[in-house]
Amino acid sequence: MPGKKLAHNYLVHNLIFRDWMRYSLCMSATTDTEVPIEDYLCLALWKASRSMTSLYRDLLDELGLTYPQYLVMRLLWQKGPQPVKEIACVLQLDYGTLSPLLKRLEAAGLVTRCRRRDDERSVEIGLTDAGKALRAKADDVPTRLTCSMGLDTQARGQLLQMLKQLNETVCASAESGDRKEKPAKK
Numbered sequence: 001m002p003g004k005k006l007a008h009n010y011l012v013h014n015l016i017f018r019d020w021m022r023y024s025l026c027m028s029a030t031t032d033t034e035v036p037i038e039d040y041l042c043l044a045l046w047k048a049s050r051s052m053t054s055l056y057r058d059l060l061d062e063l064g065l066t067y068p069q070y071l072v073m074r075l076l077w078q079k080g081p082q083p084v085k086e087i088a089c090v091l092q093l094d095y096g097t098l099s100p101l102l103k104r105l106e107a108a109g110l111v112t113r114c115r116r117r118d119d120e121r122s123v124e125i126g127l128t129d130a131g132k133a134l135r136a137k138a139d140d141v142p143t144r145l146t147c148s149m150g151l152d153t154q155a156r157g158q159l160l161q162m163l164k165q166l167n168e169t170v171c172a173s174a175e176s177g178d179r180k181e182k183p184a185k186k
Contacts, residue, residue: 055148059141063134064108068093068101070138072125073110077135081126083116110134 037043056067065073071091076082082090088098102125105111110131116122151159 052145055145056141059144063138063141065138066101068097069105070141072098072101072105073127073131073134073138076111076125076127076131077138081124084113084123084125087125105131 053067056070060067060070063070068091072087075087075090084095084098084102087093087102088095091098093101102111102113106113109128112126112128113123114126116124146156149156
């Protein structure tokens, strides 16, 4: 057992040291001098997100969908009927955003909402025939968008990997309490 305890202590020490180093590097990178706003990573991400949404808007107008509606439809086309909870989790949408979005898709005749037989508390979202038919019109959207981005396959893959890692790190940081609590709204 002493070997296991020593290995455990070594692992814990390395994790703490790594997190401390990451924190120290992060703090020194942001406090040495004021970073010009043009070099803010958050601004670059926000601008890129707005640009991507604009590209999508042009492509999705033909389908009569907003970008979040398109994401829900794409998820349902790929995975079939899904509980609302799973859709919220995969797309990182809160229920306050997702519920009205699903109601609009239902009113448009693209999805159905029904209580699950095995759990009455859970609502499952499925595609109608019109929702299934819309897939054929939307099949070229990812290709058209990728072409508009001007990235080759390798650059696209690297960017996707970095963004996934960033999202995972930020979500883990938020869950571990690294972010300060938001002040209460008045």
